[in-house]
Amino acid sequence: MSSPAQLPRLTVVYDGECNLCLATVDKLRQMPVRAELTFVPLQKLIGGEVKPWAGIADVPVRSLSAQLHVTDEAGRRFSGADGVLKLLGCIPSLAWLAAIGRWPGFRTVSIVAYRLIARYRYRLFGRTSCSDGVCALPRRAPEGEGGGHDHPEP
16 A cells, blocks of 8 residues: 655745735635645744745845745745745645646736735735734833823723
């Protein structure tokens, strides 16, 4: 009897402040996927909480922040629309969409559409100060600033 095929291991670098990105990661965690997925918010990578790895270590911060990146265990990187297509190909019910997205005419459309959505993601879907379920508390203004009260009146 042969052993079951080992699932590919993919690491996904996403914007942990983008509502669309957070919703997508949440959905991917719930779906049946033919891969072992690890999700890394780019903020943790840029902040040094997560060490860079092969395929990501050479990506400048500006490029890292501009789009989604998916790396495999061999250190190959799939960025932007190619990263989305790589992930779609791992979802049994959506693999057909990944195949169509790679066709010459459709690939160009998917690249352009991805770039537009990525560029305007905060305007289109909003931005949160939460990253990976951890939210920052609002900062209190120092006394004397803003004319407001820090404490409710008795």
